[in-house]
Amino acid sequence: MTNTDWRPFITAQQIAELGQLVNRLRAIDRTFRVFGSRQHRYSFGPVLPLAEVRAFESNHGIDLPPDYHCFLTTVGNGGAGPYYGLAPLADFGRDLSTAFPFSQSVESIAELGQRVRGYELPGILEFCHQGCDNYSYLVVAGASYGTVWDGRPEDDDFRPTGLSFAAWYRHWAERVLRLLNNEHLVPLLRIGMTEADVNALVGGDWKKRQALSRAVWLFESSDIPAQLELDQRGIVTKVTPWSFIV
Incomplete structure (x- = not known):
């Protein structure tokens, strides 16, 4: 035993x-x-x-x-x-x-x-x-x-x-x-925002990582169900809401 x-x-x-x-x-x-x-x-x-x-x-x-x-x-x-x-x-x-x-x-x-x-x-x-x-x-x-x-x-x-x-x-x-409760924040995210804008508007623990085989950065938070793409200046170029919560 x-x-x-x-x-x-x-x-x-x-x-x-x-x-x-x-x-x-x-x-x-x-x-x-x-x-x-x-x-x-x-x-x-x-x-x-x-x-x-x-x-x-x-x-x-x-x-x-x-x-x-x-x-x-x-x-x-x-x-x-x-x-x-x-x-x-x-x-x-x-x-x-x-x-x-x-x-x-x-x-x-x-x-x-x-x-x-x-x-x-x-x-x-x-x-x-x-x-x-x-x-x-x-x-x-x-x-x-x-x-x-x-x-x-x-x-x-x-x-x-x-x-x-x-x-x-x-x-x-x-x-x-937490993610379900934060889904209402996703529509607030817009193309053209900076990293600072995102943090100030919706909070969260956003982290940046290089995308594979593409010259963009991925910006992600464990608290907000969306993935952002940033250009080399740190400007949001794409907002992709999660298709489901995981």
Whole structure:
């Protein structure tokens, strides 16, 4: 079994707040602007009885991370969540009791001399499909226990988010709520504005990066659902609202 000394620090109220955030999303995003929401529609699967969760843990020789365990028994089993939503609790054929072998990003398992393929890695729950063969995984055994990793097993590529399940889920919900609430600012952005004009008018944490293969700069903010193009003088030449919130 995995050490669960940090279980007492997770409260049912903290987990219940995650469900409340989704209720807010459901009320605001009536046209399903958030990526993947047309699939999960901000609904959850039925909560799992405590006995069923404990039986899953016993059968696989693990303790589920306490925040995820509480989520399953108080909020729901699968449904609303990042990308295409959360998958119901399942092992997907993986050995869950053997430790997940990584604690830092891995771009190629083969380069590490590992004989296992990404699809066969142990100690992780495959619990969120991002699309294009990318997934989010919850580590249930090993040094990275309790944290969420992103991976593309087809390429043997795995990257840590550094977040627990509850922190990962809250980050998603609060971020998309903020973006939805800021959509009304996008029509204020105009061609001819300067970077200073944009910051003064709508705020946000705008950052500039060179566009690939084009002599323009991209100006983007994690808080405002639009991408701006700047010329070499820093003048806005194009405003592209996001087609969906992600």
